Amino acid sequence: MTIILQLLFTGIGIGAVYALVALGFVLIYRATNVVNFAQGQFAMLGGYCMVITTVDLGLPYWLGVVISLVVMALFGALFNLGVYYPLRHRSFLPVVISTIGASILITNLVLALYGPEPTTLPGMTDYPGISFGAVFLDAQYLVIIATTLALVILQYFFFEHTMVGKKMQAVSQDKEMASLLGINVTGMIMLTFTYSAVLGGIAGILVAPILFVSVGLGAQIALKAFAASIIGGFGDVPGAIVGGLLIGVAETLGAFYISVPYKDAFAFILLFAFLLIRPQGIFGEKIAQKA
Amino acid sequence: MSLLEISGLSAAYGAVAALSGLDLAVEEGEIVTLLGANGAGKSTTLRCISGLLAPTAGDIRFAGTAIAGLHPERVVRLGIAHVPEGRRVFPGLTVRENILLGASNRHSTRAARARDAEEMFALFPDLVRFADTRGWMLSGGQQQMVALARGLMARPRLLLLDEPSLGLAPLIVQQVFRIIARIRETGTTVLLVEQNARIALGVADRGYVLETGRLVVAGKPEALWNNEDVRAAYLGGKRLSEESRT
Ligand SMILES: Nc1ncnc2c1ncn2[C@@H]1O[C@H](COP(=O)(O)OP(=O)(O)O)[C@@H](O)[C@H]1O
Ligand SMILES: [Mg+2]
Numbered sequence: 001m002t003i004i005l006q007l008l009f010t011g012i013g014i015g016a017v018y019a020l021v022a023l024g025f026v027l028i029y030r031a032t033n034v035v036n037f038a039q040g041q042f043a044m045l046g047g048y049c050m051v052i053t054t055v056d057l058g059l060p061y062w063l064g065v066v067i068s069l070v071v072m073a074l075f076g077a078l079f080n081l082g083v084y085y086p087l088r089h090r091s092f093l094p095v096v097i098s099t100i101g102a103s104i105l106i107t108n109l110v111l112a113l114y115g116p117e118p119t120t121l122p123g124m125t126d127y128p129g130i131s132f133g134a135v136f137l138d139a140q141y142l143v144i145i146a147t148t149l150a151l152v153i154l155q156y157f158f159f160e161h162t163m164v165g166k167k168m169q170a171v172s173q174d175k176e177m178a179s180l181l182g183i184n185v186t187g188m189i190m191l192t193f194t195y196s197a198v199l200g201g202i203a204g205i206l207v208a209p210i211l212f213v214s215v216g217l218g219a220q221i222a223l224k225a226f227a228a229s230i231i232g233g234f235g236d237v238p239g240a241i242v243g244g245l246l247i248g249v250a251e252t253l254g255a256f257y258i259s260v261p262y263k264d265a266f267a268f269i270l271l272f273a274f275l276l277i278r279p280q281g282i283f284g285e286k287i288a289q290k291a
Numbered sequence: 292m293s294l295l296e297i298s299g300l301s302a303a304y305g306a307v308a309a310l311s312g313l314d315l316a317v318e319e320g321e322i323v324t325l326l327g328a329n330g331a332g333k334s335t336t337l338r339c340i341s342g343l344l345a346p347t348a349g350d351i352r353f354a355g356t357a358i359a360g361l362h363p364e365r366v367v368r369l370g371i372a373h374v375p376e377g378r379r380v381f382p383g384l385t386v387r388e389n390i391l392l393g394a395s396n397r398h399s400t401r402a403a404r405a406r407d408a409e410e411m412f413a414l415f416p417d418l419v420r421f422a423d424t425r426g427w428m429l430s431g432g433q434q435q436m437v438a439l440a441r442g443l444m445a446r447p448r449l450l451l452l453d454e455p456s457l458g459l460a461p462l463i464v465q466q467v468f469r470i471i472a473r474i475r476e477t478g479t480t481v482l483l484v485e486q487n488a489r490i491a492l493g494v495a496d497r498g499y500v501l502e503t504g505r506l507v508v509a510g511k512p513e514a515l516w517n518n519e520d521v522r523a524a525y526l527g528g529k530r531l532s533e534e535s536r537t
Contacts, residue, residue, distance in 0.1 A: 163391070163401075166384065166388050166391070166392060167392065167395065169381070169383060169384060170381050170384065170392055173381045173382060173383050173384070174379055174381060176343060176363075176375075176379075177375070177379040177381065178392075179343075179362070179363040179364050180341060180343070180363050180367060180372075180373050180375065181367065181392055181393055181395045181396060181441070181445070182363075182364050182367040182368055182395040182396030182397075182445065183364070183392070183395045184364060185364070
């Protein structure tokens with residue numbers, strides 16, 4: 001019993017990271033109808049920003065976090081201007097190819113600057129964690145879960161209770177109508193990219209102390225997060241969160257009970273199962289009605 | 292000077308011409324209707340005015356300012372609200388949210404927006420019950436009311452309405468047109484596109500009839516109603532629309 005609780009805790013912690021990246025996929029998809037395949041690279045950049053500021057430059061951890069988030073916000077805006085904006089009137093495919101190109105470019109730039117060896121980032125706190133009987137709650141996992149929870153609540157409040165949030169929703173539902181009302185469509189999409197880059201960056205900052213920081217980090221997380229958003233019902237915000245947690249738990253349980261080397265396969269087994277049994281995803285029906 | 296002055300307006304979708312050399316004027320305080328069969332170019336005219344489509348030639352002046360080719364976000368700030376064909380209510384937002392977003396063209400405080408929204412609920416009392424209902428759950432008539440209220444939230448000097456009667460039951464159509472008449476009484480000028488010529492000419496001060504992107508005749512409602520060509524064109528239009536519905 002305790003081992004199950006221990007595994008669930010670990011699974012939810014790593015799943016929260018997938019959920020954050022999946023949210024980035026979903027928000028950009030809803031705003032632009034395009035899948036941003038560089039979303040995982042945002043997480044990798046967040047991890048490297050932390051390594052540069054706190055390890056290389058020796059800045060305090062909190063300052064590293066602040067600088068990394070500002071850099072990610074600027075990067076998101078730049079990404080919007082360089083990768084999406086020039087192609088905004090084109091169809092799905094050219095834009096998707098553009099994001100894949102950007103993702104390859106980012107990966108290779110980091111590779112050229114930092115080389116292929118993974119680096120490590122210390123955890124946010126030296127405090128090891130809390131023991132609940134035989135269950136040990138690792139501090140970094142607690143930080144991940146708490147941060148994700150806070151972000152989800154904040155984001156809910158933002159989209160449901162602020163006028164800017166409503167405008168962003170309006171843009172994602174009907175851009176032409178939004179512009180007829182005087183809503184700044186370009187600005188709202190810019191904001192979406194900025195926020196998604198920050199979300200990805202936070203995911204990277206949170207997960208870096210658990211996994212190694214390497215050029216492969218982006219792809220590793222993005223694949224799981226992409227699977228999570230499909231499982232949730234692509235385009236659905238609660239779905240992305242639930243999907244991320246499901247994948248985190250599935251791969252943790254699978255690694256423990258079945259096979260560690262095949263850990264990464266369990267996300268995709270779950271994805272295949274969903275595609276066979278419930279291809280519209282957990283919350284898929286709601287979207288069909290909305291459309 | 293007319294509130295809206297259009298001269299020599301031409302527009303195209305790719306290589307296909309949709310409007311060729313249209314002249315039209317709307318005076319402040321009028322309801323002017325633009326009639327014509329399906330595909331005549333009525334919606335295209337409104338799209339050019341509100342900035343959704345850049346004209347290929349011609350001039351559009353609103354209160355003296357040249358607005359042809361301006362972005363829709365700019366046009367609505369100048370005081371032209373466009374309620375497009377098919378209502379386009381945001382499906383995932385509630386009725387109240389849809390209406391509040393109508394004020395996006397002007398700077399107003401949260402309290403002022405809420406007050407204006409209450410005014411809309413007073414004008415459309417049937418919507419009160421549905422204030423927290425999402426757009427996709429509404430009937431066509433309710434959606435039309437929301438679209439009108441959202442358009443009025445912009446406090447426009449000129450309101451562009453594209454086929455507000457389309458797909459509505461006769462009783463609801465009458466209700467919508469009573470509200471259009473009231474909108475004019477509050478000082479808002481209306482350019483009304485319709486296929487339902489009978490009801491449009493009933494509220495309008497003047498009318499224009501379009502045929503394949505050209506103006507064929509303009510005048511007072513009685514004159515248009517008694518014009519043989521218009522009746523032929525109008526009946527043809529009605530036949531067309533009925534065919535497309537079956
Ligand atoms: N998005 C579009 N792409 C191509 N052609 C269009 C488009 N919209 C309208 N048209 C064409 O332009 C002409 C005028 O259309 P429209 O202005 O919608 O007519 P109306 O509103 O009077 O029914 C029609 O021939 C129509 O087929
Ligand atoms: Mg039309």
